[in-house]
Amino acid sequence: MNLTLKIWRQNGSSDRGRMVTYEVQDVSPDMSFLEMLDVLNERLTLEGDDPVAFDHDCREGICGMCGMVINGVAHGEQRATTTCQLHMRHFEDGATVTIEPWRAAPFPVVKDLVVDRSSFDRIIQAGGFISVPAGSAPDAHAVPVPKDDADAAFDAATCIGCGACVAACPNGSASLFTAAKITHLGLLPQGQPERAARAKAMVEQMDAEGFGGCTNTGECTAVCPKGIPLDAIARMNADYLKTASK
Amino acid sequence: MDRAPAAPVRRRPRGFYGSSNGKKAVMAVTGAVLVLFLVGHMLGNLKVFLGADSFNHYAEWLRTVGSPALPNRTLLTIAEIGLTVAVVLHMWSAVSLARRAAKARPVKYAARVKPQAGGYATRTMRYGGVIILLFVIWHLLDLTFGVVNPKGGEAMPYDRVVAGFAPDRWWVTVFYVVALAMVGLHLRHGMWSALQTLGLAHRYKALKTASTVISAVLVAGFVAVPLAVMIGVVK
Ligand code: HEM
């Protein structure tokens, strides 16, 4: 199949950037979206052009690096799918595909489609951890965890920190990401001692980074490659309000 | 490739209301106060269908409730002040969060963003809120102060309603219906959203259905009055 790509090109953070149109030929429907970009980049390299910079690592949907907005949708229109797991068979031959980086002030563009997501790291540093005394690992059954809590905590823990929630949110809010971490730790017994302080610190860091506020649009959940549900945000709000009222 | 600039770290939010979650919580609580007001207001309006005496008597009761223990209008004034404070806080928070959101996405997407969660009502919240506000201003001038009412502020409440929505003033009714449609959309999202903001939301399907049904009942109850005046059922 042949495609017309409109790709955001920006040569470093001080460049203004622009959309550039490319044609790619002979794309196999079995290729992943990233492999299709590899084909383009190979040609650009041979022609002496600068290849399109994009983030990727595992290419198996678990690292969260490969963020890009495809035709106005984070990771493309296929639900619960990272860009590396999106296959070209979902596109029509001859289609025009627009590819842009995540757009948010706390995610500055490094180059082309690559953005700096350190703001997420700083939210984690603010409280997305548990302080445990180091030592030998406790027996697996030493701390009982109710099955439902374990399942819900695990679902939240599947967040790969890709940033699609921010990219899709009309307010540029990082609530789903932050809430996933707060839910994952706050549901487990080990997370209880720091639960209140954690919610407060992480929510404040989210604001300090310049993310927008949540208006419960649900766009984040809809594009989340891991399908983190909205009730994570309700839990974050509840934890935050509990500390704030003290 | 040069290094990305450090993310624009803003001033740390100060205090509860300084945080976006705090502002949202204020919005949810003030919104809930306004919803309770709307329910009461709608039920009161429906007294129009019981005739002029019943409606005027109800309006009189609002003024005299609590007397003789309290001077006339005491409770009414308290309610008016409370509602004004709620509206101001609600809007202040809305504007401040909207500005935050605009700053969080300085560069827009080139492709038309396709909403993935449906949520038409969600996208009407901000401009719909402004339409509701303009309507509330007109509505107070018309039926509370009588400034733009053909009968003026001295007439009995029932007569003001009948004159305000008279068939030759059809545009008043049209504005009323449009504004109420915006209220309906606002609350369709707003009611479950408020519970979510306060961390109380569970069972989203049921919550959203309840929000939709309550909004629809409210809109129907409000719209019934001017429509009845317009077609001459209430005169
Ligand atoms: C009859 C008057 C009004 C009622 C009953 C009402 C009610 C509500 C409720 C219950 C919420 C949900 C709070 C939350 O999401 O946590 C809300 C949100 C909101 N309201 Fe209002 N409101 C009214 C008037 C206004 C006005 C005049 C404005 C604008 C100036 C406005 C703008 C907003 C905005 C922007 C939101 C947030 C939207 C979102 O959460 O997605 N509202 N409102």
Ligand code: FES
């Ligand atoms: S490259 Fe790792 S999730 Fe896509």
